[in-house]
Amino acid sequence: MGNDRILLSRRGLIGGLTSSSALLLTGCGESQPPTYGNLLRMGDNFTYAMQRSLLSTTSLVREYDRSEITSMPATGTYDPAIPSTGAHDPEAGLDYAMLRKGAFADWRLEVTGLVDRPTSFSLADIKRLPRRTQITKHSCEEGWTAIAEWTGVPLHSLLSACGMQPTARYVEFYTFDRNADNIDMIDALHPQTILAYGMNGRDLPIGHGAPLRLRLERQIGYKSLKFLRRIVVSDRFQDLGNIKSGWAWYNGI
């Protein structure tokens, strides 16, 4: 077990530093993303490896002017409390309905896993953390795009507030609409990756993921999960749903 831990952490370091060339070579280890078996998923994996090795890990997406903000439909789950919308979890939906009735005063974001200080944040706690506002373009896999202003805490600020451990490889997100997903550390620590509580100068509307959603600007829209309730920092990749349901895990394209 001790040896395993050391191996994992060394791999974590290699992966974190040199990203995808290591990824291609070490291929199918359990701690490597993504655990694909078919041709399409191998193509996704190749795109991930190529984008991670050919593109700058720190490049910023373009930010727009306030005057360029456009309309934006709320798709997927637009209200976890209504059973008919999207992937619904009755229990989580009920929880969500209660929290919403109380204007999310009792809502908490749990941050656990590979952090020195597992923390349960209230919305007020999160608003006291460093704040970033960005006007960016949302690109939906369906083909449409929308420009909106998002205000929130950079994910890296939240993670360092909890004392993220150096073995961290992935950040997992769990939501009130029974979605779950994970991202690698390159995306997690990117300056434009934020947990947004504000949209276009107001509180985040229900349809867009109130009270808190992820904004992952360099990937396709469905990676930016809405209605967050829990974050887990992990040292291994696991398929939290996308691959099982036939979708790409990485969506930089």
Add this chain to the structure above:
Amino acid sequence: MSTTGKTKRHSHSGWVRLTHWLIALAVFVLLYSGVAILMVHPRFYWGQAGNDLMRPLFEVPIGPNYHTQQFSAQIPFGAGQGGAATADRLAEPWNQNGWARSLHFLGAWAFLFALIAYLTLGTLTGHARKRLLPKRGELTRHALRQDIKAHLTLPMPAPPPGAPYGLLQKLTYALIVFIALPLMVLTGLTMSPAIAANWPVLLDLFGGTQTARTLHFFSFAAIALFLLVHLTMIALTGPVRHLRAIILGA
């Protein structure tokens, strides 16, 4: 014993045949998956942003999502947001993008490598300059008119397969391989959020994600039309010898 005799004809060389079929296979995969992707959102826009709450440039009457999306009443984002609004989509649309997008990008990788190989070899060997681009003085109004007239009367001119190509043939091939196919790659890359973040010049070059998407569609339409004409011409001018030439080279 040469069957070509004194008229110097060039049968398709090995690398032309190989890249032709690789690109053909990739284009088939890209067309198939691309149409599936198009059917999810058959609306086109101009500029950076475009969605169901915004006015489209045009809509393609294709697939179950054409004019069927249902939204709640629009709620404005508030004062100072220039009339921008949101609305809840009330039903999940038809969507096969899980496999269609992944298949599209798999095909795109094969297409990209084959196209790069083709354009590189085409330039280095002189194939492009000598056989695809019209020669100096060849492209005259008279010659163009002659060639168009020849294609409008039956029987169609049917020289043996391979170069030298006719004037219209050269112009069509050149337009497809030097403009339409590379434009597909560039407009496709522009739509990627990660790639546009790395090379924002792409967004400026095409004037935005949605403009790139619309140009991607126009370019697709041009390639689909080319394929139709290409296959028709082959069928009309001796399909067996053409197939033998592009497969076996003889």
